[in-house]
Amino acid sequence: MLLFLTLSVLTLLSVFLYIRIQVKMSFGKTLPTVKPYYPVIGNGTLFVLKNNEQRFENLVGALSNSARLFKLWLGMIPVLCSCHPDVVNKILTNPNCHERTFQYSFFKLYHGVFASRYDIWKTQRKSLNITFNQRILQGFLPIMNECAVRLVGRLGSVGECEEFNITEYIMRCTLEMVCATTIGADINNHSGAEKLSQYMVKFCELITRRIMSPHLYWEVLYNLTPTSKQEESLRREAYKVGQRILDDAIALKVENSSESREEDYYRKPKIFMDQLLESIDGRTFERDEILHNIYTMIAAGTDTSGTELIYICQMLAMHPDMQERVYQEMVRVFPEDDAPPTAETLKQLEYMEMFIKESLRLFPIAPHIMREAYADFELDGMTIPKGTAFIISIYNLHRRKDIWGPDADSFNPENFSKEQCAHRSPFAFIPFSAGSRNCIGHRYAMNSMKIVVAHILRSFRITTRMSMDDIKFKMDILLKSTNELLISLARR
Template sequence: MLLLIQAGRAFARNIPAIVPNISFLGLDLSLIPLSDEDRFDAISTMFLQQKRLFTMRFGPIMLLGTCHPELMHVLLTHPDCLEKPFLYDVAGYENGLFSAKYNLWKSQRKALNPTFNSKILNSFVSIFESCCRQLVSNLSQCEDGGTVNILDYTSKCTLEMVCSTTLGSENLQKDGKNAFLHGVEQIFDFISRRMLNIHHYPELLYRMTSTCQEDRAARKVCKEFVEKIIKDKRDQASQSAEPEDVDTQEEHFRKPQLFIDQLLSISQIDRKFSDVEILDNIFTIMAAGNDTSGLEVAHACLLLAMHPEIQEKVFSEVASFFPVEEEEEINADYLKRFEYTEMFLKECLRFCPVAPHVARKNLVPIDLDGVTIPAGNVFVCSIYALHRRQDFWGPHAELFNPENFNLEHCKARHPAAFMPFSTGTRSCIGGRYAMISMKLMILHIVRNFKLSTHLKTSDLRFRFGITLRPSFKHLIRIEKRTNHA
């Protein structure tokens, strides 16, 4: 068996390898005794020290790693590298876009791409606006000048956004709503914990843990709630099945196009989505939407508080355009006016990419960096390390600076040096959704509150996890702006 393993790895003999400091029977044990923060630092350093392709160990498995933009772009856009490896299996919901194997994912993604077109995203703006106003109202109830964990508020806001655009706000008023929302949060947490514990990967071992029982209970509650909504939606559709004329369709696009309605519509006229596929994709969209927007806006608020001069630039721009004239509708095109705010948000995504690492498996042999790599190998790409490479971002890559995204710097930089939502056909389907919702949240927060903190950028340390979270809470002092000044 050992000879077979060695023969299978022969292709890698000329690829730089990370030699573990602590090993036993060939297993890398060097990361086990480290804290989450030290583990994250060690892995980031490992990627940054290896400028191109290298090998590393995950238990008995050899992985290939890189943070080079050219290699990452080739891997993530390669038509034969679209499979998700075993690392994603523990998430469950294998009939949804996040965890689905290649063949199922391919047919689903083709059918679902139109559900995130510009017209549909514009139809969500009214929902986003309503949730942002509620966010401001919730923050206004805090002590003026008091300190809050801003993530508690941004995650609640984005969960309301994603639930409303996925299921419909009227469904969140039904019995079981609170249990459903609590269950969603629990499931996200359980997935994160299991993915980071290799001894929880075997299903038999995981079933022996108390976490497994809690995980199953949360999934059962959420499944029953969504199944009831699916049934109600199908009943409504069967009662109003008459075709719409062109004018009615145009008016229809001005109303929020709920994701569950889109899924059911696809099931009727195009690719057939089963109930389990509908359920799994709803959770995929909800998980991605909540983690991406809620966490990143909390990061953004912390960075605004750390950099008062940048906060004032954002506020000046917001004050110039917001509020809009009453007759002017807020939509994605209107939001393009906030150019500096967008530069700021992109720098937040560079500095704190929500998903610090992505992984892929090649389905056939591929040539990469002068090496022919057999099928079935697992690649890990570090977006976090990519965004901190001094050879692409300059000698001050560790500093937070929105000017990294002015037109001159963007033109001079490698086009693949920035990929906050991954890249290629298996990138995040909701990237534009996230940018619209995040920009609106920042506009409303900065317009109504002044943020400050005693923390500095140099204090930022992150914990190793699926998503990028700091080692401390997003504690921010908020002061109400008088007359938005």
């Protein structure tokens, strides 16, 4: 009897929700829907009982629709999708579309700039933007250089021409860089800090699993699962390290401000951490905001550039002629071995920049991003109601044949020559997203990747036995390969 009652209530609830959502979505009834679609489970058959590689393939297949705007259903939750540069421009640059969808709350970094809701984000982003300005970025170059020198030193222990996975080495380097520059902490002094990037990788896997399971959107149900327990224990470990880093940074700030004259202190450029510890317009960041922003920076800055660098190394290895061209340009710009990079010299690495951009095109680290309408707005002749969710498929946008030509899936840095860029929409290439809620670290990332590539190539020639067909992606927050990417290094 109880079972019958429960089932009846659930069925009624589902029918009620289904009708309510259909009415709410009536504004977009002419938009195409991803197939196969079934009431209640939506496009679920694309993902249920599939492995992570099939899920990624199915999602990419579903989102490669040529329509400007179309619908995907995560169970009963509708999401508007696009990989059209014009529509992507209208969504990402619309101030009414800077809200995060509720799925970002799964990161539980509610008080940090990446995952916070619009109102918190707006004030935080305004005060944090200046911590990535040109002057501050310029000041980071010597630190990035030191980290890259240490990376090359560690790579020296890898056997000559031995096949290996460079992930661990690269992640250590990007973690050192992000902590030293944005947080002002030397992770080599923090036991357990080296595990932070591994925690982040695991987090992303668990959160992806939750995003793909709409029944686990319900917190009460999710908290009963082993995934939730695993996530909690990872979070506890990561927070322990974060607390120690924060305590050290606070102690260092107190020491510095008592040592330096007050006016010197205020004249010095403020890094991300300084700004978090400052009082801005009479308002101070709460301890939770500071902590969540430390984790945000580590998560958003480490695994992203790290994973991209792994793809870049793989592309250099697979394309020896292009590798030689990048190397020759680097030697021309930095004739002396230990010449520290400057903003000016990095700008002269034009071919390297084309190479990195082509890697970002084919391997955009954030393949799919989500947004939510903060208020009603007009799009393609429709009034999109507040609360509507969007998926922007950067992966599909970067591989559109009508933009990148019939060889869109092949690696060709010439796609970023001045002539090619001149007649292409700026919204055809958005690895760092676009608009005001874009990647705060995009210039930082470009500088750091150039410095790391320059140091690796100065010391080593990279080779591989793998080909493009060996790179298969899996469903994750970041674009991750299912199989290990292996390279070999030979000393120059």
